[in-house]
Amino acid sequence: PAASDGAMQPLAYFAVRSLLGWLQYVERADRAFTSNALLLVATGAAHCWAVVYALFIAIHTRAMRYDGYHEGYTEHLPFWVSWTETLAVASMGIWWAAGFTTAAIRIVDDDSKGLPIEGRDVNLNFFMQLIRSQKLHDVLAVLHTVSCVGLFSSILLLCVAMALMRGSVTACELCLCFVSVGFALPHAVVACRRLSLDPKKEDALEAPAPAAEAAAQEAAALGPQLCVVLALADSPGHAYVWQNLAYLVSAVSFVAAVAACGRAPPKVGDAALPPEPGEFFTCLALDAAASIALVICFPHLNTWHLWALFALLVALFAAVWFEGWRDILVDMLDPLLVVRSDTDKALPGKQRQHLRRASWVTTLVCAAVALWDIMLHPVQEGLFDIPDADVDDGLPDLWDQNTMLLLRWRPQQGKPPGEQELLYGAAAVLDVEPDKVSTQAFLEAHRLLLFKVDHERADKSRLPAHLRWKNAMLNLEGKLAKLADIAFPSSLNVTLCLHSHASVEAEKAKAKAKEEGDAEGTEGADASSTTEPPLPDEFAKIVGSAPGAREAYLAGCDWWAQTLDAYYGHDNETFHFDADHDEAHEAASHGGHGSKDNADEDEEGSDLA
Numbered sequence: 001p002a003a004s005d006g007a008m009q010p011l012a013y014f015a016v017r018s019l020l021g022w023l024q025y026v027e028r029a030d031r032a033f034t035s036n037a038l039l040l041v042a043t044g045a046a047h048c049w050a051v052v053y054a055l056f057i058a059i060h061t062r063a064m065r066y067d068g069y070h071e072g073y074t075e076h077l078p079f080w081v082s083w084t085e086t087l088a089v090a091s092m093g094i095w096w097a098a099g100f101t102t103a104a105i106r107i108v109d110d111d112s113k114g115l116p117i118e119g120r121d122v123n124l125n126f127f128m129q130l131i132r133s134q135k136l137h138d139v140l141a142v143l144h145t146v147s148c149v150g151l152f153s154s155i156l157l158l159c160v161a162m163a164l165m166r167g168s169v170t171a172c173e174l175c176l177c178f179v180s181v182g183f184a185l186p187h188a189v190v191a192c193r194r195l196s197l198d199p200k201k202e203d204a205l206e207a208p209a210p211a212a213e214a215a216a217q218e219a220a221a222l223g224p225q226l227c228v229v230l231a232l233a234d235s236p237g238h239a240y241v242w243q244n245l246a247y248l249v250s251a252v253s254f255v256a257a258v259a260a261c262g263r264a265p266p267k268v269g270d271a272a273l274p275p276e277p278g279e280f281f282t283c284l285a286l287d288a289a290a291s292i293a294l295v296i297c298f299p300h301l302n303t304w305h306l307w308a309l310f311a312l313l314v315a316l317f318a319a320v321w322f323e324g325w326r327d328i329l330v331d332m333l334d335p336l337l338v339v340r341s342d343t344d345k346a347l348p349g350k351q352r353q354h355l356r357r358a359s360w361v362t363t364l365v366c367a368a369v370a371l372w373d374i375m376l377h378p379v380q381e382g383l384f385d386i387p388d389a390d391v392d393d394g395l396p397d398l399w400d401q402n403t404m405l406l407l408r409w410r411p412q413q414g415k416p417p418g419e420q421e422l423l424y425g426a427a428a429v430l431d432v433e434p435d436k437v438s439t440q441a442f443l444e445a446h447r448l449l450l451f452k453v454d455h456e457r458a459d460k461s462r463l464p465a466h467l468r469w470k471n472a473m474l475n476l477e478g479k480l481a482k483l484a485d486i487a488f489p490s491s492l493n494v495t496l497c498l499h500s501h502a503s504v505e506a507e508k509a510k511a512k513a514k515e516e517g518d519a520e521g522t523e524g525a526d527a528s529s530t531t532e533p534p535l536p537d538e539f540a541k542i543v544g545s546a547p548g549a550r551e552a553y554l555a556g557c558d559w560w561a562q563t564l565d566a567y568y569g570h571d572n573e574t575f576h577f578d579a580d581h582d583e584a585h586e587a588a589s590h591g592g593h594g595s596k597d598n599a600d601e602d603e604e605g606s607d608l609a
Contacts, residue, residue, distance in 0.1 A: 010050045010228065011291055011301070015313050018287040021280055023320050023329055023337075028274035031330065032340035036270050037190050039336065040216050042144045044187040045095040048151035050224035051180050052088045054231035055158035058173055061234050062165055078161045084154050091150030098143035105131045148191040155184045171244035175251035176230040182255035183223035186215035186262060210269060215262030218356070221279060222363050225286035226254060232293045233370035243369050250359075250366035257352075257359035264349040271345035272338050282360040289367035296374050401466040403440065403452035404492035404560065408485045408552055411447070417483050422449045425480035429472045430465055441559045446552035447485075450492070450559060466491050487544050489553065497557035499536045 024033060033039075059081065130136060159177045163169070189212040230247060233239070239247075267273050275283075295301050319325040330337055407426060409417055419442045427437040432453060441450040453465040463471075470490040535550075543553045 010053050011294060013046060013050055014225070014287045014291045015309070018284055019313065019316055019320070021283055022317055023326065024274055025280050026320060026326065027330065027337070030340060031337050032272040032274040033336055034270065034272045034338050035213065035217065037193065037213060038141055038144065040187070040213055041148045041191050042099065044191070044216060044220060045091065045144065045148040045151055047220045047224045048148060048155060048184065048187065049088070049092050051183055051227045052151055052154045052158065054176065054227035055155065055162065055180060056085065057231040058176055058234065059158065059162055059165065062162065062173065078164050080157055081161050084157045087150050088154040091147040091154070094143050095147035098140045098147070102140050145191050148187060152184045152188045152191065155180050170234055171239060171247055172230050172234045175247045176227055178251045179223060179226055179230065179254055182258050183219040183227070186212050186219055186258065190216050210265040211262045214265035215258050218261040219258045221275070221283055222254060222286060222359065225283070225290045226250065226363055226366065228290040229286070229293060229367050229370050232297050232374065235297050236373050239373065243373060246366055246369045250362040253355070253359040253362040257355045260352040260355040264347070264352045266347055266349065266352065268345045268347060271341040273341055273346060278357065278360055282364060285364055286367055289371055293371060293374055401491055402464060405451050405453065405466060405469050406489055406491055406556060407449040407451065408488040409447050409483045410485050416444070416447070419449065423451060425483070426451060429476065429480060430468055441556070443552070443555050446548065446555045448552045448556060450556050485546070487546055488549055489542055492556055492560055493542060494560070496536070496539060496542060497560060500539055500554065501557060501561065503535055
């Protein structure tokens with residue numbers, strides 16, 4: 001989805017968490033961030049958002065690499081991916097609304113938890129009663145929990161989508177799913193406990209759940225950065241065996257450390273203890289590594305705005321070092337950054353600590369390996385870019401999908417729709433001027449209009465015409481909705497046309513060979529001529545089984561092939577070129593039946609398809 005490339009960039013997330021981590025480090029002797037279920041759920045939503053972003057990047061990369069990629073990669077994705085993105089964006093919207101409301105209440109009513117000093121502290125107006133209402137605070141807490149549950153559900157759905165997508169699963173994708181689930185499960189447990197509204201269990205809910213909360217805290221420390229690094233590690237398009245081993249070891253170590261913290265929590269209950277220095281420097285290094293990888297893989301982010309924000313971040317880091325400036329942030333975060341607990345609140349656990357340190361080391365190695373691969377092996381050009389709508393690639397219009405749009409109308413009792421009526425309806429749906437839409441072929445016998453849309457000016461905010469037409473066919477309105485057969489494909493698939501006609505020609509060749517054989521073979525050829533020639537398996541899935549749909553689509557393919565032959569100057573009367581690249585290449589290298597020129601043209605046509 002486009003949002004995964006732009007609006008969901010987590011650079012600000014990494015900047016904020018690194019700044020807060022630096023503040024915690026310099027204040028480690030006196031203060032520490034508090035730890036409770038509500039705070040874990042509220043911050044867990046932000047962490048889940050970064051993990052969801054990483055999964056969208058991985059799905060986008062897999063779809064773009066799929067061998068049959070065309071007409072936008074969304075057609076290769078499971079149906080729930082699009083509304084999973086909507087769920088993630090809606091959950092983050094809820095989180096932002098609840099978070100800003102809570103912060104505003106803290107600022108306006110700073111003395112809400114103090115004893116009354118003046119008469120106005122007792123005689124409250126309606127507004128102050130509202131912001132001090134326990135019901136309002138309960139609603140905000142539930143909204144935080146709902147946003148976390150929504151993002152957790154998005155993580156699981158995206159992991160399932162990645163497993164069901166076409167193409168082989170890479171080691172990075174496997175590790176990414178493993179880390180994502182290991183991160184999400186403890187947060188889900190904490191969030192589900194918060195969602196339970198049974199009054200009989202109210203006291204039990206207020207008590208901390210050390211195992212789930214400890215596991216969630218450990219998962220939030222390194223999980224989001226590791227997910228982003230693993231998602232971007234696939235961008236070079238290859239990985240050596242030792243790289244895959246490093247990714248796998250880091251994922252296993254991370255999940256093992258999370259499980260160890262759940263089994264043996266590192267501190268007592270809600271004690272406020274700062275992280276160990278090793279954990280802090282590991283988190284800071286991973287934040288930096290993930291941010292650098294993002295900027296390298298998305299070059300359009302490398303602008304003066306980014307450098308200005310980086311300079312601001314450096315200035316804030318310097319300001320936090322000085323106590324006078326630091327006290328301002330400490331006062332702002334006073335409800336969260338509290339006086340630290342005694343060291344005796346830390347619980348011993350030798351095995352747990354060994355696993356945590358192993359996780360720190362392996363995740364740093366994973367980030368270093370991924371950065372090395374991304375920096376030394378450039379990202380595949382255009383992998384994360386949105387193509388322009390009017391790129392001139394030097395090819396004829398017949399290779400432009402905007403010139404192969406299809407509109408098949410339903411059988412009509414009265415007069416069938418005219419050509420101009422259909423063109424005007426298509427122009428209105430595509431939101432273009434009527435003179436920008438023209439007929440390629442009007443096949444009235446098959447109730448099919450094949451038309452094109454002239455080149456539009458480049459506008460990255462607007463999808464190409466063939467994608468807009470495809471989306472519009474799913475939600476047609478007005479008169480055209482009563483005419484159009486929405487089950488019919490919205491545009492010609494050149495690859496499918498080539499494969500279909502190759503199957504037809506192969507069947508014709510077999511029939512001709514039988515005619516030249518004995519009488520029994522001739523009878524077999526006659527019998528075969530009475531049946532429809534076999535077509536590729538994907539033909540029925542794309543075209544459908546409606547009456548006349550098969551013939552109409554093949555008629556469109558015939559028009560495209562004949563027009564292409566006229567463009568390249570072919571004179572043969574049978575179907576016009578071989579669609580299989582491998583067979584054409586083999587014929588050229590072994591001196592096949594056709595001339596060398598024909599073999600080269602076949603190979604060129606197959607490459608373009």
